[in-house]
Amino acid sequence: DQQVKQNSPSLSVQEGRISILNCDYTNSMFDYFLWYKKYPAEGPTFLISISSIKDKNEDGRFTVFLNKSAKHLSLHIVPSQPGDSAVYFCAASEGGATNKLIFGTGTLLAVQP
């Protein structure tokens, strides 16, 4: 049961251009969404999050957009840099005390110099 889906296993972008990573979810009870960046053999590093009461959150080069009606969120990275090359995971939680995260399968981003 894939409640959080990232349909693109990989994405290649030129340095300086925009990277757009997409994520879809099925559980309408999710109310908090996060993006994590992960290098091989390392833990996920928190990037940016958004609450379901918002439709956009921006932090430097990173912007997350949430479309609740479509159950879709996206992460925009502008401008992309070679150091952004990593696996990006979308995660969602239903809130409440536990706040356990349900992760997507990840998208490997390669930023070409």
Added chain:
Amino acid sequence: EPEVTQTPSHQVTQMGQEVILRCVPISNHLYFYWYRQILGQKVEFLVSFYNNEISEKSEIFDDQFSVERPDGSNFTLKIRSTKLEDSAMYFCASKESGGGNTIYFGEGSWLTVV
């Protein structure tokens, strides 16, 4: 910047042996978690822990698994009798209380069962 630390970074164990993975969560955090990632698969929730008890666990977290907070700083995951399919990267994570929603992860412990 405060971080979640995990030991060991890598452990190789014989099938059937007990393994303990250790974690030091961020000091002012009160919610603790274990997740795992089997090679090539997604990160999966195992268990959450709050106020010295399990608050939620997944189907993966069967009787072979246990967690403990033996003192004020450590949080451990024990696998009593390891199986080949327990080979994975295990991530400890923590979250502060009071409405904080962001969960911070450690670097992971890579467990190889042979």
